[in-house]
Amino acid sequence: MELSTDESTQAAQAPQRPRRHSRxxxxxxxxxxxxxxxxxxxxxxxxxxxxxxxxxxxxxxxxxxxxxxxxxxxxxxxxxxxxxxxxxxxxxxxxxxxxxxxxxxxxxxxxxxxxxxxxxxxxxxxxxxxxxxxxxxxxxxxxxxxxxxxxxxxxxxxxxxxxxxxxxxxxxxxxxxxxxxxxxxxxxxxxxxxxxxxxxxxxxxxxxxxxxxxxxxxxxxxxxxxxxxxxxxxxxxxxxxxxxxxxxxxxxxxxxxxxxxxxxxxxxxxxxxxxLRLGRPGVNVIACPTCGRLAGDLFSVVDEVEEAVAKRGFERDLNVALMGCAVNGPGEAAGADLGVSLGRGRAHVFKKGEIVGTVDQDEIADAVIDLIERWDEPAAS
CATH class of the missing domain: 3.20.20.20 (Dihydropteroate synthase-like)
Structure with a gap:
């Protein structure tokens, strides 16, 4: 997997949600x-x-x-x-x-x-x-x-x-x-x-x-x-x-x-x-609904990533976007912490809206999980 060295190391904080006052x-x-x-x-x-x-x-x-x-x-x-x-x-x-x-x-x-x-x-x-x-x-x-x-x-x-x-x-x-x-x-x-x-x-x-x-x-x-x-x-x-x-x-x-x-x-x-970004922290998987622009098998990618995320029970509060084409990702998923957008046989990997590398489609799930696990690591100089 090819990644750039200029990567953000902090997850975006979830905005405060309103809460009714109760005893x-x-x-x-x-x-x-x-x-x-x-x-x-x-x-x-x-x-x-x-x-x-x-x-x-x-x-x-x-x-x-x-x-x-x-x-x-x-x-x-x-x-x-x-x-x-x-x-x-x-x-x-x-x-x-x-x-x-x-x-x-x-x-x-x-x-x-x-x-x-x-x-x-x-x-x-x-x-x-x-x-x-x-x-x-x-x-x-x-x-x-x-x-x-x-x-x-x-x-x-x-x-x-x-x-x-x-x-x-x-x-x-x-x-x-x-x-x-x-x-x-x-x-x-x-x-x-x-x-x-x-x-x-x-x-x-x-x-x-x-x-x-x-x-x-x-x-x-x-x-x-x-x-x-x-x-x-x-x-x-x-x-x-x-x-x-x-x-x-x-x-x-x-x-x-x-x-x-x-x-x-x-x-x-x-x-x-x-x-609603309430409750326990955890990885929230976002996926586009797909259309005629779909450039790969997004459905299997989504299934793989969701299954892998569920098994690991991550406590990092991250939004992970899985997008089927260059239009939806990273453009429409710019607010996500990290994600991928499918191309022809490969996918762009992005963090905080910036493309940081590419990966083969059959390696997407592993690449996403690896990025989640290494989220808190400092960027290489």
Whole structure:
């Protein structure tokens, strides 16, 4: 590979993105005797969550899934607790998890109490089915004693009957009223460690619900489009819903809900953050859509580079542009940190918009990875 010696050595800093002001909650968990903290809200990095799909009472299977999600990049993992045996298994799951565990509670508040005793990092309750107000207050008092946050998880499909009767449909105003009703219960109990979600399967209603809620409270917000669908449709719906809000500065933690392997939820979640230059640093691959000017097999180049980048898990915050012709690169990709533009059997390599060398097409992926790995090295004199 032929490279010039006059190369920039520093990546461009991502511009500041707007963030809604919110109070902060702390999720605590212990790994190998060392306590760790995961912050949500208050300017903390946006966390990516997912949920296990297996039976929680299958401790070994559940932990295997939790570890797989953690390895994929999940910051927080939620587990369902629909039965007594699931609640009984939480202590072992918490003890063996590398990330904070959230107990997902519906219908039976005693499972929430057991989850708190088991040491979970957070409890999600559904206001639409938690039951009597005194049961909710009992959970809040126990959570306060333990120093454990609660997520008020409002869902368009399970609103309280009186609110649904009032609005006739799970409109954004209905979801927000439910959330604020239960936030007031928390306030009366002097319980401040609260995260709120107002999820809806309708992307437009979901966006409007969170925008309304963001105007009326400073609690941290958990974003998600519920029941978004398969890998064909779910990532699109989630990207529109979650991405629109994050672009406005709304949102402190996200979960992409997919009818697919949960690892995909984590991958899509991080890709949404990366696309907005939020979240963890990492290499962002840009590729032109191609047209009749295409001067080589860009599709295979993109696949090779994306696969290689994913395997290495680079923490360098770089934009890498893969362009199919001289028109798109480096001209239209001048803002990228580095990239290539295809020619006839060869490709120009550029850094910060300046061509620094050429490489054969079958060596492009290796050349790009090499440049990423050597990004911080000083230029030769």
């Amino acid at each position: 902060q909650v702390t999720l605590r968990h212990t790994v190998d005797g060392v306590e760790h903290e995961t912050k949500i809200g208050g300017g903390a990095p946006i966390t990516v969550q997912s949920m296990t799909t297996g039976k929680t009472h299958d401790v070994e299977g559940c932990l295997a899934e939790v570890r797989e999600l953690a390895e994929a990049g999940a910051d927080v993992v939620r587990v369902a607790v629909p039965r007594p045996e699931d609640a009984d298994a939480l202590s072992a799951i918490v003890a063996g998890s590398p990330v904070p565990i959230v107990a997902d509670i519906h219908f039976n508040h005693t499972y929430a109490l057991k989850a708190l005793e088991a040491g979970v990092a957070k409890v999600r309750i559904n206001p639409g089915n938690i039951g009597k107000p005194e049961w909710e207050r009992e959970v809040l008092r126990a959570a306060k004693d333990k120093g454990v946050p609660i997520r008020i998880g409002v869902n368009g499909g399970s609103l309280e009957k009186d609110i649904l009767d009032k609005y006739g449909y799970p409109r954004p105003e209905a979801l927000v009223e439910s959330a604020l009703r239960h936030a007031e219960v928390c306030d009366r109990e002097d319980f401040q460690d609260v995260v709120i979600s107002v999820k809806h399967s309708d992307v437009y209603f979901m966006i409007q619900s969170y925008r309304l809620l963001a105007e009326q409270t400073d609690y941290p917000l958990h974003l998600g489009v519920t029941e978004s669908g398969s890998m064909k449709t779910g990532p699109i719906k989630s990207s529109i819903g979650i991405g629109s809000l994050l672009a406005d500065g709304i949102g402190d933690t996200i979960r992409v809900s997919l009818a697919a392997d949960s690892v995909n939820e984590v991958k899509v979640g991080h890709q949404i953050l990366k696309s």
